[in-house]
Amino acid sequence: MDTDRFDTTTLNEAESRFQAALLDSDVPALDAFLHEDVRFTGPDGSTIDKAADLAAHRGRTLVLSEVGEVSREVQVIDGVGVTRATLHLVGTFAGDKIEATMAYTRTWVPSADGWVIAAAHGSPVAP
Structure with a gap:
């Protein structure tokens, strides 16, 4: 594996593409990113796996109409990437309207x- 391509620039690009895939409910792209x-681990402390996450997008249980980035930090430490992104989300979950500002940490x-x-x-964080 070419480790030179795993830097903050490529991680920043991956985070941007991942957010776009969330907005589009692009299940094949999400599958490739996971x-x-x-x-x-969700806001209530519950944990879901890849299958459950993809099922929520595939079945349109989670539909986002807005994924607005408020802030982002990107680090690569000893070959491991960490992104911290605060996102303003608008959409529906299980038919209920959602609007929230969320802080996400992704490894x-x-x-x-x-x-x-x-x-x-x-x-969740204050808007």
């Missing part, structure tokens, strides 16, 4: 196809 063993690892998300956590 490590097979990824776990996401990214190198793969043969580029950066992939190994772990993520989201917490």
Whole structure:
């Protein structure tokens, strides 16, 4: 694997493409960004895996009409990527309207196809 391509520039680009895939509910793109063993910890402390996350997008349980970035930090530490992004989200979840500002921390690892998300956590923050 060419480790030179795993720097803050390529991680920043991956985060941007991931956010675009969220907005578009682009399941194939989301699938490519998520490590097979990824776990996401939600605001209530519950944990979901890749299959559950993709099912929410595939089944249109989660539909985002806005993914507005408020802030972003990107780091690469010993070959592991970390992004912290505050996003303003608008959409629906299970038919209920949602509007929230969320802080996300994502841990990214190198793969043969580029950066992939190994772990993520989201917490609500004041807008």
